Amino acid sequence: MLGEFEYLLLTAAVRLGEDAYGAAIRREIEQATGRRCSIGALYTTLDRLEAKGLVKTWLGDPTPQRGGRAKRMVSVTVKGTRAATAFYNAVTRVSRNVSWEAK
């Protein structure tokens, strides 16, 4: 079973598609959660997901707005998609008939 942050990262990577790389995923997570996402958390989680075979990463092309530095591109694997789907389904099932609105 995935952790919460792992799920966030996989979802952001899938949403970004071919433009999924470190800074873009970080931005996406920060916008979605309203919380700061540290580079340390992002890169160590990426490593963990890659070790589990849930994502694939490689060094992409450098761009001028990055000072000519390469990007760490991310692509979610089939196994990663399955793991994220399982996590989403579990959260949906467990949340059925539960209201989190303040009483």
Add this chain to the structure above:
Amino acid sequence: MSRDPAFPPIGRLVDIASRMLAPNEREAVRGDLAESGATGIQALRDVLGLALRRQAALWKDWRPWLALCALAIPLGLFLSLASRRTADISSIYLWMYANNWDWSFLGSIAFWHGLAACLPAVLQSCLVLICLSSVSGFLIASLSRRTLWVQISVFCLVLLFAGLPGAPQFLNHALFLQPARGFNPNRVVFALGFYRIIVPLLVQAFLVLLPFFWATRQYRNAAAQKLR
């Protein structure tokens, strides 16, 4: 690596901190930070945070612990005591000749006999210390490449502070039998701050740390050349 203008005003510190990361990761992380418009402080915090996480992950393995407990700490302790002994013996001879110097000694046969007896002993002691320090540096560098900076820091701390009061004196007695400082007639030598504090520090710096760092550097350069 050149100074990155993207992280004012502490771009140099970000440069240094990012050297703790692997080259590919360094490239991607610095690019991400530049793209997100991070300030110098934010960039430094992020780079240090990642480097700490990376270092912590390495310590989940048993090998760095083995290198630390079986090499860095024992060798630091041993070399601290050995360097102290070398410094103390050298101090006694140095005091004998430097603090009691008289030009008439040059004409005395006893003086030359004494010098011929003590000089080889002191030089041998220094040479042994240099060799042991080099071998220690080589061993630590070869067994703990990725945690080298932590190992070196611990080694230096142990080396510097093992001789302080409260350090395991039983080891000193076991290894070196009779510390020169404890011998009553030598107290006049060690009453002088130069022989008590400065000479041991000089011996540690030049006969231990310098060969130690030279050996670790040699090993790292050799390993880097092998990778090319």
